[in-house]
Amino acid sequence: MAKPEFPRPFHFELPLFESQCGPASPWLQAIPGVKPDDINEKQARKTYEIFRDFATTQLEEDKQKRQAMIDHGQQGTPDFQKLQDSIAQQEAKFENGGGGKHQFPFINHNDFSFPIYRVKRDGQGNVLTGDVKLQPYDSKPFPSPWFPRSGNQQSGFMAHSVPLPDGKFRPGGPEDPGADGNIILYDVSNHLEYDFWQVTTALDANGLSKGGGIPGEKILATGSVSCFDTRGVGARHPEIDPSGSSRATGLPYLGGLLLPEDLKINEGEDKPTIKHALVFAMPRLRFFEKRCAGNPPNWVYPATRTEFHKAIPHADALAAGQRICLRDVLHGRDGLKEGTQDLIKDKSLPPIVRSFLDVLYNYGAYLVDGGGGFGLAAEDIHTAVIEEEQALKLTGLDAIDTQLTPWEAVIQTLNHYLFAELLGKSGLAFAYDDDTNGFRPNFSIAEDLEAFYPQQN
Structure with a gap:
């Protein structure tokens, strides 16, 4: 078992951003109830299309790289085999309306994460x-x-x-x-x-x-x-507190970040209970360069701005600050269905997986950044500290790989289930779409929270 290179020498007192001044902290607000109306359905479909189109582009680019390596006689190299394996994995995720690998949730915990x-x-x-x-x-x-x-x-x-x-x-x-x-x-x-x-x-x-x-x-x-x-709301008011943020959407890094402190299993419980919303990134956030009547806003509370890079001027694209959550019924390949609450209670699944489904169902995740796929965020493995015994309980593993830190083993286990082991071993895709079963989203778009600052972007 490896140890973190720069172990964090302190613990957070949870919850973070619990201030009740002004509006209640958005991070600690549970989903008030989701109604899959026409707007939500349109946004879910557009989100699926964005993931699918992004995955298609990435696959074509990788195939071009492969051909270039073949042209240069590099077929026998480790890099060629790695690329070949990646292409095979990507192609598999397009089967049965899956829309490509980039619409499967992935928790960043090493590259593009937060030490x-x-x-x-x-x-x-x-x-x-x-x-x-x-x-x-x-x-x-x-x-x-x-x-x-x-x-x-x-x-x-x-x-x-x-x-x-x-x-x-x-x-x-x-x-x-x-x-x-x-x-x-x-x-x-x-x-x-x-x-x-x-x-x-x-x-x-x-x-x-x-x-x-x-x-x-x-x-x-x-x-x-x-x-x-971190005792405040965790959102900026652009007129009263225009101090900005290092994140493209104006939000704090610790807001919605998955921490080891979130995953404590209390006595008498069989899984941890995460009591705050998560955050995610995806390609192509909504952005209209010029405000026009009828166009929805470029961002909503708790965001105060948006990611401009490779944005899309489309009314059904998700805007910064919008929140998604799991639906009551989840879909796998070939029309498979499973109840979300049944999965949360299924003790054959590792506690970390059931806990993650639970928080996505009850609190959801805010769109806070642009990214190369359906990326959620956890503390970086180089600083995150969790005991081996706790990691074993969370993952159901018999032992931790000697090359991994305990935190790395926890998040890798979760990623494996989200990508490959849930729902008939097809993983938790954002949605499926095929001629036989139609469009089947696994996520709803929650109603926007009531804003406490001007919405005109």
Whole structure:
């Protein structure tokens, strides 16, 4: 059994974002009841189509890569076999109206995830701060309105009085310039989270970032940095509190993040009970560049903005801040049906799987970012700490693979069931669509929460 490389040395006091000031915290609000009306059905169908089209494009690109490798005589290489296996897996997920592998939920826990570290303090207990260059990998830096800053587009911006990490750390991977490079620094005493996007710990010969996933002891640059009080609501009011966020939708990283603390099994219970909504990313969020009468908003509460990259100007596309949840009946291949509540109670399934179905049914998940598939979020394996005994209870495994941390084993078990073992071993697809059985969504789009800030985007 492996140990996390940078184990988080503190525990969170749950729940986070429990403030009752203003509207109740969106993260702690259960689904009030979902009515699959025409709008929800249209959005569910459009979401399925977006996943399917994205998966089709990815499969075609991988086939082109395979042909290029064949043309260069690389058939016998490990990279070729890996690509070949991936293509076979992708093709299998198109069978029986499955719409491709990218519409199956996947919990990011290593690449594109969120490692959590402690803020650094001096001998008197004060948080140590410094100046950090605002320089993301491949795009213009986000403004930094919350921190004092100096500079301009020509000279480059510098954020001042930014909290520093306590010791060596690793930004979120993968170890290349395509990483998000996320980190969360947490001030336990004041319940404050500091979110960083595209953190740089290593520069190349030209002074440019080498990307994320590279351990270091100093933040040389970052794309953005923001702060949230975890005792607050966990949502911004753009007029009263315009301090922004490091996330494209204006929301905190800890909001909806799956943590080891969420998965405690209380005495007398057979599974953990997660008591907050989750978050997810997907390709092509809704975005109309110009507001027109009749167009729905580009985002809804609790989001305050949206992901513009590869967005889609379509009324039925999901908007940032919308929430999805599991339906009462779930569908697999070939018309198979199973009741959601029956699965939640099915003790032949690992507790982590039943707990995850339970939270998706009762709390759902908010759309908070763009991504390359149906991606949910958990704490990064490099910092998440969970005991081996607890991991074994959650997974039903007899032993943890020596190459995995206990947290990694928990999330990998969950991902395996979501992708392959649930619903007649077909996995939990967002929806199925074929000529024999028609359109069969497994998720509903919940009614928007009542907003407490202007909706005009």
